[in-house]
Amino acid sequence: xxxxxxxxxxxxxxxxxxxxxxxxxxxxxxxxxxxxxxxxxxxxxxxxxxxxxxxxxxxxxxxxxxxxxxxxxxxxxxxxxxxxxxxxxxxxxxxxxxxxxxxxxxxxxxxxxxxxxxxxxxxxxxxxxxxxxxxxxxxxxxxxxxxxxxxxxxxxxxxxxxxxxxxxxxxxxxxxxxxxxxxxxxxxxxxxxxxxxxxxxxxxxxxxxxxxxxxxxxxxxxxxxxxxxxxxxxxxxxxxxxxxxxxxxxxxxxxxxxxxxxxxxxxxxxxxxxxxxxxxxxxxxxxxxxxxxxxxxxxxxxxxxxxx
Amino acid sequence: xxxxxxxxxxxxxxxxxxxxxxxxxxxxxxxxxxxxxxxxxxxxxxxxxxxxxxxxxxxxxxxxxxxxxxxxxxxxxxxxxxxxxxxxxxxxxxxxxxxxxxxxxxxxxxxxxxxxxxxxxxxxxxxxxxxxxxxxxxxxxxxxxxxxxxxxxxxxxxxxxxxxxxxxxxxxxxxxxxxxxxxxxxxxxxxxxxxxxxxxxxxxxxxxxxxxxxxxxxxxx
Numbered sequence: 176x177x178x179x180x181x182x183x184x185x186x187x188x189x190x191x192x193x194x195x196x197x198x199x200x201x202x203x204x205x206x207x208x209x210x211x212x213x214x215x216x217x218x219x220x221x222x223x224x225x226x227x228x229x230x231x232x233x234x235x236x237x238x239x240x241x242x243x244x245x246x247x248x249x250x251x252x253x254x255x256x257x258x259x260x261x262x263x264x265x266x267x268x269x270x271x272x273x274x275x276x277x278x279x280x281x282x283x284x285x286x287x288x289x290x291x292x293x294x295x296x297x298x299x300x301x302x303x304x305x306x307x308x309x310x311x312x313x314x315x316x317x318x319x320x321x322x323x324x325x326x327x328x329x330x331x332x333x334x335x336x337x338x339x340x341x342x343x344x345x346x347x348x349x350x351x352x353x354x355x356x357x358x359x360x361x362x363x364x365x366x367x368x369x370x371x372x373x374x375x376x377x378x379x380x381x382x383x384x385x386x387x388x389x390x391x392x393x394x395x396x397x398x399x400x401x402x403x404x405x406x407x408x409x410x411x412x413x414x415x416x417x418x419x420x421x422x423x424x425x426x427x428x429x430x431x432x433x434x435x436x437x438x439x440x441x442x443x444x445x446x447x448x449x450x451x452x453x454x455x456x457x458x459x460x461x462x463x464x465x466x467x468x469x470x471x472x473x474x475x476x477x478x479x480x481x482x483x
Numbered sequence: 484x485x486x487x488x489x490x491x492x493x494x495x496x497x498x499x500x501x502x503x504x505x506x507x508x509x510x511x512x513x514x515x516x517x518x519x520x521x522x523x524x525x526x527x528x529x530x531x532x533x534x535x536x537x538x539x540x541x542x543x544x545x546x547x548x549x550x551x552x553x554x555x556x557x558x559x560x561x562x563x564x565x566x567x568x569x570x571x572x573x574x575x576x577x578x579x580x581x582x583x584x585x586x587x588x589x590x591x592x593x594x595x596x597x598x599x600x601x602x603x604x605x606x607x608x609x610x611x612x613x614x615x616x617x618x619x620x621x622x623x624x625x626x627x628x629x630x631x632x633x634x635x636x637x638x639x640x641x642x643x644x645x646x647x648x649x650x651x652x653x654x655x656x657x658x659x660x661x662x663x664x665x666x667x668x669x670x671x672x673x674x675x676x677x678x679x680x681x682x683x684x685x686x687x688x689x690x691x692x693x694x695x696x697x698x699x700x701x702x703x704x
Binding site for chain 1: 492494495497498499501502536563564565566569570571583584585586587588634637658670671672675676679
């Protein structure tokens with residue numbers, strides 16, 4: 176990163192330097208030509224002119240070499256002094272998030288594990304209470320993870336990427352939701368076309384699950400999931416036949432803790448996390464309504480890998 | 484089935500032990516890193532569950548030392564840390580899986596069973612095909628003595644091809660290796676992994692190590 180910034184500084188300087196060199200060369204060539212006047216037409220004059228200009232070129236280059244070295248060194252120092260505090264801050268942020276997650280999850284882990292062990296052989300009503308405790312501790316742990324994710328910049332350094340096919344992930348995630356869809360009498364429709372991305376599998380599954388979760392909540396009879404790749408863009412779309420999204424709320428739904436109405440389940444973090452994941456991959460997550468008064472349409476785009 | 488649990492929180496250790504014993508596992512508990520490593524080196528365990536933040540010696544270091552001494556016990560990291568860096572480091576030091584605490588009992592049992600199933604197959608530790616060496620235990624690959632840096636899935640694909648050197652596999656068969664389950668659609672992901680592997684092999688001087696069998700698929704050796 177420091178090297179990249181240094182290179183950028185040096186590049187800018189080289190462009191400026193080349194321009195100055197060109198101007199100097201042209202200026203010198205004109206003033207020599209003016210000085211020689213008609214003598215330039217004679218062979219001796221032309222030879223003297225050529226020799227003088229060669230000399231000018233060499234002088235310019237000799238002048239440039241130490242200058243470029245000096246500026247490169249200075250650029251490196253400048254880039255480092257600028258970036259080091261930023262890199263250190265990023266590292267502190269990373270460590271804080273990891274440590275905070277650990278400290279918050281440890282007591283939750285004790286609660287959930289001890290309750291799960293105590294559940295065995297307990298009376299039915301106590302079992303039910305313990306189940307509530309276990310569920311709450313696991314939910315709280317998931318929220319801790321979500322909040323700490325959202326506290327960080329969506330950037331690729333928070334990801335563990337490898338080549339993935341969105342079609343495979345979509346199929347797998349949709350299969351997880353099939354039973355719930357059936358129970359709610361919603362037709363879960365899947366249409367996959369291979370779409371290759373460099374992505375973090377765990378994160379993209381999380382994004383898909385959040386969108387499916389959201390879709391199932393709003394769909395009336397049908398939820399369709401599509402993946403495809405066109406050129407350098409890989410896309411996942413999830414469309415429901417619910418009431419759609421008020422145009423004024425199409426951006427607000429991605430805000431943390433936003434709930435479309437008081438009765439809606441969930442904490443309102445799923446779509447924020449979804450957008451975070453898309454952005455961290457260099458992609459986007461957008462909400463709109465289907466044409467012709469259909470329900471909501473969520474579109475995720477990622478930079479695609481060239482299909483081999 | 485005998486399991487080792489290295490966990491410094493006494494209530495969690497007690498509860499996990501109770502959960503596992505109910506499923507008929509025998510469980511030994513170590514509550515600090517040094518004791519844990521000692522147990523792991525001496526005992527014949529079918530699998531070990533290892534916390535990362537431990538007194539005296541952390542989980543990464545336990546697994547590193549155990550692997551360096553040739554211990555192949557499958558390892559599941561159990562930890563409240565879930566940063567990408569920790570997960571990746573956990574798997575790179577020789578851990579087999581990673582589960583974030585708190586966890587659901589069913590999830591824990593499923594992961595342990597998956598580990599035990601995987602270690603059931605008698606694994607040949609080092610596979611050599613001509614100039615290529617794949618070390619399953621250390622998860623390292625060398626070509627003509629040069630180390631190759633491979634991602635998890637790349638390693639899986641190459642390991643599978645090397646284990647079955649000389650046989651040709653279709654894209655669908657390789658895909659099954661990559662995603663761990665049947666995928667009845669079409670995908671080009673196999674070609675992406677194969678071309679990455681070829682690029683890395685080529686940089687170590689290996690041309691045409693993975694051969695394309697036209698109309699069928701890929702073959703190594």
